[in-house]
Amino acid sequence: MQIVKSQFSNKIDWHSLLNSGNRVFIGSNAAVPNALIDSLIEDGKGLNDIEVTHISTLSDDKWALPEYASRFKINTFFIHGKLIRKAVEEGRADYTPCFLSEVSGLFSDDILPLDAALIMVSSPDELGFCSLGVSVDVVMSAARAAKHIIAQVNPLMPRTCGHSFLHISEFSACIEHQQILPEVAVPEATKIIDRIGQYVAMLVEDGATLQLGIGKIPNAVTRYLQHHKNLGVHSEMISDGVVDLIKNGIVNNRYKTFHPGKTVVSFCFGTQKLYDFVDMNPHVEFYPSSYVNKPANIAKNDNMVAINSALEVDLSGQVVSDSIGDHFYSGIGGQVDFVTGASKSKNGKPIIALPSTARNGEVSRIVATLSEGSGVVTSRGNVHYVVTEFGIASLQGKSVRERALELIRVAHPQFRDELLAQIRKKYWVPDYQKNTPTDIPELGDMQLLRLDMSEKFYLRPLNPSDERRLQEFFYSHTKETINMRYNYTPGQMTREKSCDLVSVDQSKDVALTIVRQEGSKVRIEAVGRYYLIPQKNSCEVAFVTRETNQGQGMAKRLLQTMIDIAKKRGLKTMFALVKSNNKAMISVFEQFGFVRSLHSDFQEMELTKYFTTDKESIQTETAQGESK
Structure with a gap:
């Protein structure tokens, strides 16, 4: 014909x-x-x-x-x-x-x-x-x-x-009638959006299948997937960023468990580059939304990662994405479809990613209560992760109190105190939770560092939402470890005590942790701290590692990071008090240039690191400070 x-x-x-x-x-x-x-x-x-x-x-x-x-x-x-x-x-x-x-x-x-x-x-x-x-x-x-x-x-x-x-x-x-297809330019990168893209990319494992929504954030995510392997795509839409991932072999759909070998979408828009790419391309297949967005079909993809955005998220995890108050702005779209499908996928990850503020920083998108008239598009029970430029809030399996603390941590710092005060009125957070999370500027923009180890280990600041994790970490120790670390046997680690230990002003003292994180499963593996002694311009440092991880270099990584922070803050010395028979810990300190000195308690050894070559001057200043 x-x-x-x-x-x-x-x-x-x-x-x-x-x-x-x-x-x-x-x-x-x-x-x-x-x-x-x-x-x-x-x-x-x-x-x-x-x-x-x-x-x-x-x-x-x-x-x-x-x-x-x-x-x-x-x-x-x-x-x-x-x-x-x-x-x-x-x-x-x-x-x-x-x-x-x-x-x-x-x-x-x-x-x-x-x-x-x-x-x-x-x-x-x-x-x-x-x-x-x-x-x-x-x-x-x-x-x-x-x-x-x-x-x-x-x-x-x-x-x-x-x-x-x-x-x-x-x-x-x-x-x-010939009609040129409308082009949507790739959004220009901004520091905030780029940082969100980096955090989201950290949640994407090799072999995952992706859904990428519309806008600047999904495009930013694609820029930080360049070193991933064997990714797949099952998404309501794709844009230009996916083209390069496919051409570079990063997206090959090899491990997809639904439509293996194929990128599955229902529509696309972007530049002419994208339109030329999908033309007669057998590797990209278009299906109706009733099929692509069907949650049961989405869930057939193992390791499904759904990345969507929002206008507002409250501290219980409710997501608003189609209205600003009672002003309808966009629509439900496919967000709930993919959040639901990813949550039912084996090892799936539903992610809501958004900047922490709006109106040029005037208002927080993380709120204690939703704006009047706002409608919940995605319920608090669906979302596993909320990502802003300040980090990743993990919500799955968290109580309302823990969710609130997680979300305050990724809110903009200028709004954290206000958010904590507002929810304390609702008894979501107990009165003994007094401090909001603080960042460690010396770690840079990214407050979550992936470690080069065989398993999924991350280094980050300890924060108030770690209260229960720290309690579990303490009770995991053997009596020998507790005795070596604390030089006595503490009887109990109450929630109040644990809360006090994780509520740290990181601009003065430092509290770091190494966690093992697989999806929403998070476990503290090591903790390192230093306590500032202003009158000496010094700090006392200590760390403890879960017994099963001793010898893997976690203590060294924590110590090196704390040394770097102390140097940047202009401290003159760092010291540690270690039991004399704790040879393993003494060895770690000495590898980093700590030197032994006499201590009044013969059962303890004091080790000091000098951040200047003028050791004699420091010792004189320290002695003068003590005499005062």
Whole structure:
């Protein structure tokens, strides 16, 4: 069968296809059939009160202009673009909240029956099949459910693989009109977004399958996956960042357990580079959102990592992502679909990533209580991780008290005291929890450092949310370890005492921990501290390691980090008091240049490190300070 241009209409007879009061669907994202919209406006005069339904649209959204209010009533499932947002604000358009995976069912089950689907397709092949190209999402389902398919055949539309084809014989009418696909430039990197991308990338293990949402943060994440291996993609959308990951062999879908070997998506938008990449690419398959976003299908991917953003998160973990107060801003989209699917995946990780503040730092996105009118899109029971530029909050299995402390830790420092004060009024946090988390500036922007060891070990500051972990760490010690470390046998590590030990002003004293973290499973393996002695411009240092990890270099790593911090803070000396028979610990200190000195207690040995060559001057100053 050969398709010739004479089979395309030059003009659509809208009055033979539609009646006033009908409901029509408009194609999505980068595949809005603008020529059909122009034709309907010009040649469909006399047709009024047409309900227009759609999801996100990358278009001039002409149908939303006030002058067409009597002709078109908009009902959108996702608010995107200034005109659509303004129409919703002014009451000329409706917003219908719905999971993206369930939008198709509204059409197929006649909850919102469609009289016509206005779509954009590629040129037909020699068999007459046209591809929906870069936007299969809910377009395929709308086309299948509508009484009439009205198509704009665009020679510039890529032909994408998967479940993306319709035969030209299915169209009630079609026109050929060339339309350049809208390009969305790769967002410029910022320091804050880059740091969020780094933290999120730390949660992605080799062999994981990814869902990447829309915006700056997913693009930043892709920049920090360049050293990962054997990643897969099962995502409602992809953008330019994924192209390089596939070309560099980082995404090869080798270990996917659902559609192995294939990148699975429902739509894409980005630059022409992306559109050229997906054209006739058998490695990237497009399927309807009802299939891609179905939580049960998402969960079939082991190690599924879902990365989405939000407008606001409260201290219990509730996520707001479609409104600012009672001002509807975007939509539910696929966030809940993928958060749910990833949470049910074997070793899955649902992640919410967002900057800690909004309005140029004026307001916190981490809040004690949600803004009035805000709607919860993702519940507190679904989210496993919340990531900001200040770190990773792990929420799975945490009590409300622990969640609050975790989330305060990743809030902007200028809001932490206020957040703690607000939730203390609600008794989420006991009165003995007095201090908010503080960062260690000397560690740099990233307060979580992955160690080069055989297992998943990380070095970071100890913080208030570690209270229970530190208690468990203490009770894991043998009596010998406790005696060696504390020189006596403490009877009990109460929650109050543990809270005091993890609530550290890290700008003065230092408390570091090495944790083993696998997903949401976190265990303290070693702790190192130094206590500042201002009058001597010195500090006392100590550390303890879980017995099963002794000899693996954790003590050395903690000590080296504390030495580096002390030097940067301009301290003159660092000293430790060690039991004389603790040869292993003495050896560690001496390897770092600590020298022995006499101590009044013959059972203890004092070891001192001098951060200057003028040792005699320091000893004199110290003696003078003691005499005072």
